Amino acid sequence: GAVVSQHPSRVICKSGTSVKIECRSLDFQATTMFWYRQFPKQSLMLMATSNEGSKATYEQGVEKDKFLINHASLTLSTLTVTSAHPEDSSFYICSANPVSSYEQYFGPGTRLTVT
Amino acid sequence: GQQVMQIPQYQHVQEGEDFTTYCNSSTTLSNIQWYKQRPGGHPVFLIQLVKSGEVKKQKRLTFQFGEAKKNSSLHITATQTTDVGTYFCAGQEMRGSARQLTFGSGTQLTVLP
Secondary structure (H helix, E strand, O other): OOOEEEEOOEEEEOOOOOEEEEEEEOOOOOOEEEEEEEOOOOOEEEEEEEEOOOOOEEOOOOOOOOEEEEEEEOOEEEEEEOOOOHHHOEEEEEEEOOOOOOOOEEOOOEEEEEO | OOOEEEEOOEEEEEOOOOEEEEEEEOOOOOEEEEEEEOOOOOOEEEEEEOOOOOEEEEOOEEEEEOOOOOEEEEEEOOOOHHHOEEEEEEEEEEEOOEEEEEEOOOEEEEEEO
């Protein structure tokens, strides 16, 4: 099946710094990728839809200047958490689906801890 | 916007008992998907239901999609300890060319040996 990787799997950073998370589709091309955020024991909340070659579409309440998304190629999307604060600590998961499939393939997630 | 509600939030069962989780959408869905997330892991696709009234089975798992395409259920027969995890339904709608999922709140299943 299709594989999506995410890097890093865990990151600890200091408050005020920026963190970049990469999401790659390893064996298929994805014109669209999705970024989710999941707090402990809660559901996945869609943050934004990443579109290859164009601007990302952000969900209501998600600050686009804080969560920068770049989808530079058909296999790579990046999420940069800028000026991170402790409340940004969370599990960030990306997903992508092949053009011909409804099934979304999820990356393993990145656990961000901001101290 | 679309909302997807799921109940119950938690379920503890004895191994061998059955388990059901229910999902309701505020809007009609183009399709509904079910995912399983093990503790510490990421969601893994289980199945997709597209047709009104559709029923699909995977071994001990039975998935149903309501006639109005607004509700769905997942039933596990004779649970095993390997069934432990959180089960999410996710409604899919088309926004332009993007296939976005709206996740339910999930049902965390604990199976006691």
